[in-house]
Amino acid sequence: MYKDFALKRRDFLRAAAIGGAGAAMTGLKPAWAQTVSHGSAGKGFTPLTGNNINLAVARTAFNVNGRAGHAIAINGTIPAPLIRLREGERVRIAVQNHLDEDTSIHWHGLILPFQMDGVPGVSFPGIKAHSTFTYEFPLKQAGTYWYHSHSGLQEQIGHYGPLIIDPAGSDPITSDREHVIVLSDWSFMHPHTIFTRLKQEGGFFNRQKLTLMDRLSGKVDPMTPEERDMFARMRMDPTDISDVTEAAYKFLINGHSPQENWTGIFRPGERVRLRIINAAAQTTFNLRIPGLPMTVVATDGIEVRPVEIDEFQIGNAETYDVIVQPQDRAYSFVAETIDRSGMGVATLAPRAGMRAAVPPLRERPTLGMKDMGMGHSSGGDAGAMPGGSMDRSAHGGGAAPAAASAGPPMDHSAHGGAAAPAAATGAPSAPAMDHGNMDMRDKSKVDFPVGVGVDMIAPMPMDRVGDPGIGLDDVSHRVLTYRDLVSLKPRTDQRAPTRMIEIHLTGNMERFMWSMDGQQLSENPEPYRFARKERVRMRLINDTMMTHPMHLHGHFWEIVNGHGSHQPLKHTVRVLPGGFIDLDLTADAPGDWAFHCHLLYHMHAGMMRIVTVRPLEGEAA
Ligand SMILES: [Cu+2]
Structure with a gap:
């Protein structure tokens, strides 16, 4: 697999060198997710707006690193089009299903009548093959949201996109420019095959299992003898952080792999708002921009008091808005997977064609007593678990x-x-x-x-x-x-x-x-x-x-x-x-x-x- 990856990369670089590959690859990306985006302060940012939106769901082929896979796109793009609406208005969204199977769209995080929520079998019957369903609802909130299929495993293969609602009044979050950043995970393996493999063996995609030599040498294994013993008796693996890993996934940012390198352009000194959406099917990411602090100003669409940090974890379907003030240099936007088996990487730069250093994957994490629900605070005292009987008084x-x-x-x-x-x-x-x-x-x-x-x-x-x-x-x-x-x-x-x-x-x-x-x-x-x-x-x-x-x-x-x-x-x-x-x-x-x-x-x-x-x-x- 790794050899295959290297080969693909070489092919890609060669193709890119003779030109043309870039154009072919961005054909399936919406304007806001083109390889080089100027964000909403410049060209190339054409969201769907207004009170009548039309979406068409259809099969397509999707290219990652020059290789084509089976996908589902909306209006021909992956991620799906950016929908940009205004608080206080009422929107009608007609969804045409061109698939040979049912589909649906769930408006993630939106407050609306349950019949418009888009969950087949719960809130509506679903959108039958080759039919149209029209959603209609008032917009009661503002912020960064997204939408995705709630049918089967369609979300894994491209059926997701960003949705922004601008406030009815002035926006309490001020910025000179903004970029939408959609994180996702892509596999050339059919999602039903992934699911079958997981059912056959829960740790199927975990290639980071601690080897016996690691454990014996004690070099790689940070566990205490007690923890090792517990994991062994529970037949669990302390490196089982993610079900599906880099072994099956490419990690995408706005539909681009690390070597395809989506680039968000800014002017040095601007306040740039990043609207970050984790649209991945099965991946929690740790996000950081080495050299550039981030000020979190909203999560799940709702404003929070600004808090400056250097890294944060984002679970599937969470959204975070952060403000950054980059200088006249390029930065790597790093979305490292929680199990540290892989990463999505994009670039923020004042000019197209720039790249910053990409940090290597950090040492893989392992689970400890606290993660087994044993109430043990992590840190320096690991391994100090005394013997004796369980204190049941805390659990009367x-x-x-x-x-x-x-x-x-x-x-x-x-x-x-x-x-x-x-x-x-x-x-x-x-x-x-x-x-x-x-x-x-x-x-x-x-x-x-x-x-x-x-x-x-x-x-x-x-x-x-x-x-x-x-x-x-x-x-x-x-x-x-x-x-x-x-x-x-x-x-x-x-x-x-x-x-x-x-x-x-x-x-x-x-x-x-x-x-x-x-x-x-x-x-x-x-x-x-x-x-x-x-x-x-x-x-x-x-x-x-x-x-x-x-x-x-x-x-x-x-x-x-x-x-x-x-x-x-x-x-x-x-x-x-x-x-x-x-x-x-x-x-x-x-x-x-x-x-x-x-x-x-x-x-x-x-x-x-x-x-x-x-x-x-x-x-x-
Ligand atoms: Cu779960």
Whole structure:
């Protein structure tokens, strides 16, 4: 595979040298994603605008590094066209399906009537082959969003694009120029083949497995003997960070591989707004621009107080707006995958044709006790886990959560007997435990059936809202955490939550089974039901060792991160392995809504549920 990669690169360079290859390759890119883009301050930026938008979904061939693969494009481009709308207006979007199969478009992060949300089988029947469906809805918000197929695995092969809504009034975020940056993962392998391989062996694409020699030499393996022992007994692999890796993927930025090198042009000293969207099917990225600090000004479309950082992790379907002020030189925009098996690279430069150095892939991260839900803070004291018996006092039956902000009572009717972790927000909790007697499937801790699809119940999950994400604990520069996010505006609903529900993210890594509360969508589990306008705290507990970007349709959560009335709004949150995150929700949108992991193959495997918000008395749904 690697040899093949080198060959393709040489072919590409030769083709590029004789000219023509560049033109052929950009034929399928929309104007804003052409190889050299001047952004919205210059030419080459032609979004679809107005109140009537027409989109056509069709099969196409798509070239990456000179090789053609099977793809689905919208209006002939990958990524799909930039749709740019205005808050307060009403839009009609007609979607023609030229495929021989059903399709759909979900408007990710938009607040709209559920019938327009675009999830087949949940909010509408889908768009049948060779038919047209017209979406129509008011635009109630502004910011950086995106859209994508919610049918099968179409999103993997090109069915995604950016959507920007400009504020009705003046934009609180000022800039001289902006670029839209869409991250994605591309494979020449058919997505159903990828899924089949994963079902055959969960770690199929993981080529970073620690070898026996690594382990014996101790040179590469940073694990403690206790951790090694635990992983061995759980038959898990501490390098299993991503399901699908560089072995199967090329990582694209605005449809361009690193050697195709999408370039965003700026004038030195300008305030440049980057609207960054992770439209990848299965890849979490760590983003940085070596030599250029980024000021985060919005996430998931909503403004936050500016916070200057050097790197941040972006889960599938999250969006971040950052401001940069580049000098008269080129910069590499680096999207390194969370497992560090590969990267997407683009260039920001004052003139076309410039390139900056690209940093090498960093040392691969490995998982530790904290990622196994063992409440162990990472860092210098790794390996200091004392023996002894598990401190059950922290997990007495149904102890109320001791989150830093006012915590609502547990809803014991729905989750009777579920033990709540007593870790105060941000406080480390590492009571002594006995690895030898640890039951990784302690069924007494949960109230759902623990079958073959659940290989672990996190014994002691931590609040990880202050963690930067896997592999970023010990980098030497500033890394964003969810705790750094402070909403620019105070929240509109100041009520305290009246109840708390726990939802467990569950799975069996080896069998590639993924679920929520132990049940897959195909098993027709009961929806999570909320009363209209109910204020509820949701604790998402990750009982697996993978980062799951969880997305709730039709609503924004607030992350409970210690910022009170300025808790940040998010439509998609990364839940770190073995950890939990608390989210406050005002269930103000009646209807049935999808709630799922945004890793495409996890959702496809069943990690999806329905949230039902019932209408008020006398109100039509
Ligand atoms: Cu997932």
